[in-house]
Amino acid sequence: MDLHIVIDPGQPIGEQLLRQLRSLIRSGRLAAGAQLPPSRLLAGQLGLARQTIAQAYERLALEQLIEARRGRGSFVRALPALAEAPPATPARLASAERIAAFGALPLPLLRVADSPLARYDFVGGSPEPALxxxxxxxxxxxxxxxxxxxxxxxxxxxxxxxxxxxxxxxxxxxxxxxxxxxxxxxxxxxxxxxxxxxxxxxxxxxxxxxxxxxxxxxxxxxxxxxxxxxxxxxxxxxxxxxxxxxxxxxxxxxxxxxxxxxxxxxxxxxxxxxxxxxxxxxxxxxxxxxxxxxxxxxxxxxxxxxxxxxxxxxxxxxxxxxxxxxxxxxxxxxxxxxxxxxxxxxxxxxxxxxxxxxxxxxxxxxxxxRRHLRRCVAEYGRRRERLMVGFDTLLAPWLTLLRAEAGFHQTALFKPGLHIDATRLAALARRADVGLYPLQRFGAGPDGLLMGFGRVAADDIDTALGRVAGLLGTAA
The missing domain is CATH 3.40.640.10 (Type I PLP-dependent aspartate aminotransferase-like (Major domain))
Known part of the structure; x- marks a missing residue:
């Protein structure tokens, strides 16, 4: 790949080359550790004398922007940390109002997608990769x-x-x-x-x-x-x-x-x-x-x-x-x-x-x-049964699991009279390596949790629900 250097024949060539290489390094477009093209190769690409390239590399080395490694070539050095520059004032665009409206759109599931899954994660709508x-x-x-x-x-x-x-x-x-x-x-x-x-x-x-x-x-x-x-x-x-x-x-x-x-x-x-x-x-x-x-x-x-x-x-x-x-x-x-x-x-x-x-x-x-779907139904069915048993036993004092005929998530509602902050519970569960998802993320409705079972193995469901029960017991 050619290094993007533009030479204007009407300007001093050596200064142009040095200025552009320096800018590429300081801006980060040439990252620390990147190897510069050999002087002979870059000279051929730009139509310049090899000596001109070599002099520019020597100057960059003196400025400690690059280092020459014997027998290997010239490499960009890591720059010292600089004081953070104040953010640039964004340009005022004619479509600023429209841009702001898109930036303000509610996208709670984007935040979920951006977060790594917990060890035991009840995320909804995510199939088991092993299947x-x-x-x-x-x-x-x-x-x-x-x-x-x-x-x-x-x-x-x-x-x-x-x-x-x-x-x-x-x-x-x-x-x-x-x-x-x-x-x-x-x-x-x-x-x-x-x-x-x-x-x-x-x-x-x-x-x-x-x-x-x-x-x-x-x-x-x-x-x-x-x-x-x-x-x-x-x-x-x-x-x-x-x-x-x-x-x-x-x-x-x-x-x-x-x-x-x-x-x-x-x-x-x-x-x-x-x-x-x-x-x-x-x-x-x-x-x-x-x-x-x-x-x-x-x-x-x-x-x-x-x-x-x-x-x-x-x-x-x-x-x-x-x-x-x-x-x-x-x-x-x-x-x-x-x-x-x-x-x-x-x-x-x-x-x-x-x-x-x-x-x-x-x-x-x-x-x-069709064969794949039958296999998935059998596996998700086992997970669903374990989830239902867990809510009938471990989590029975706090939550009621709504039955669902199909799909690979179910909803759990907090029992009447309990005052449990689902968002705080989800944060505590994350520390215990359990992923929980409050229903309030999906708009107005009852207070509870969405319990997907696509990413939690059947043998892990009891362990995960036991951790949630421990958190609820402490909170109560």
Whole structure:
């Protein structure tokens, strides 16, 4: 790689070279320990005499900015610590108000993502890395790699046809979704699907309804669009449809496994929500993020499968079932939205990662994805049972665990009459190497904890809950 030096023939060459090298070192662009190009090589790159380069290096060595190591070359020295300069006054930009609004968006889950996991961490929505099918995935990825370059240089904005076919077949089988491959748009995680839907459906001043407590990133997306958000309460039957505002353009819901409370939307509420959407003309975003992990009862109908008018956009993700790092999700687009969403997707990123899409299509077509889901359900089921036993025994004096039919997190509520600061409890638990997550991070709602069991092994759950019980016992 060439060193970025620009020489103006009209100025003294040696001074220019010395000044620029000195600036690169003092600014940190040439870090301590970095090796400078050999004088012969740099002279050839810049079209200068080698002696000019050598003199500049000698001067830098005298200034103790570099050191010459016999037989190895010249290296940047560590600079002495300097007094911290006062922060520069940021430039006043015409879009300052808009920039400030984005900087002020509430992103509590970003803080969670930035923090390292505890030894026993009940973080929600994070799958067990050890369950990832490494051998199968490597085989399909190698096959996809060999095929790379044989077809078009770009995948369609909607995704590779083979993957769209596989997704359509899977959601029809597993979730009762009515669709064909033409309705599937592959996205970079569910997050991009939400972003596309929000961009297409709402603008400044439009009303959007969402569950409360609910998924914070969706709230932030709507606020970034300038929409007016209408939080709608959740009870034991899910979203309270009678509280939906008539003027809403969209409503976001997690009917199979409400985030974060874990309840499933009742059949009456599902039909009520679809009837409300028919009257209001709104679009329903159905987030089906982890319902494929089902532990009891018969699968409930998806909203999309019950929808006879094309008002439900069904969003799924492979981040929960396989790995977040794959960044693969999808939206089953209603016919009225399909073209607009495709245009928005093309403008956002042209197309997704063809290599990963090809590997996933192969994995699903061979039956590997269904086998993987069965393995995950068995393992998460064991963890769920241990968690439920622990709350019935170790934590029974303080917390009640809400049952959830599906998903790999449950919610624990503090018992009435107790005055426990969940935020302080979480901080104390972190010192004991246990990760706890207060429900208040997810908006207004009951006081308690979100208990994910994707990252805590079954044999570790008793130990982790025992530490939490010890903290609660001391606090009481």
């Amino acid at each position: 990832f099918p490494h051998a199968d995935w490597r085989r399909h990825l190698n096959a996809a790699q060999r095929q790379l370059g044989q077809g078009s240089a770009h995948a369609p904005p909607a995704g590779l046809p083979a993957l769209r076919e596989a997704i359509a077949e899977h959601v029809a089988f597993a979730r009762g979704v009515r669709c064909s491959a033409a309705d599937v748009i592959v996205t970079q995680g569910a997050q991009q699907a939400f972003d596309l839907l929000v961009r297409v459906l709402v603008g400044p001043g439009d009303v959007a309804a969402l569950e409360s407590p609910g998924y914070p990133p969706l709230l932030a997306m709507l606020q970034a669009q300038g929409a007016r958000t209408a939080p709608v309460p959740v009870d034991g039957e899910g979203l309270v449809t009678d509280a939906l505002p008539a003027e809403a353009r969209l409503v976001y819901t997690t009917p199979a496994h409400q985030f974060p409370l874990g309840v499933a939307m009742s059949a009456a509420r599902r039909h009520g929500l679809l009837a409300w959407a028919s009257r209001s003309g709104a679009v329903v975003i159905e987030d089906d993020y982890d319902s494929e992990f089902r532990f009891e009862g018969r699968p409930r109908d998806s909203l999309q499968g019950l929808d006879a008018e094309g008002r439900v956009a069904f969003v799924g993700s492979f981040s929960k079932t396989l790995a977040p790092s794959l960044r693969l999700g999808y939206v089953i687009a209603p016919p009225a939205l399909r073209e607009a969403l495709l245009h928005a997707k093309h403008l956002a990123d042209v197309h997704g990662p063809s290599l990963l899409q090809n590997a996933l299509a192969r994995f699903m077509a061979e039956g590997g994805y």
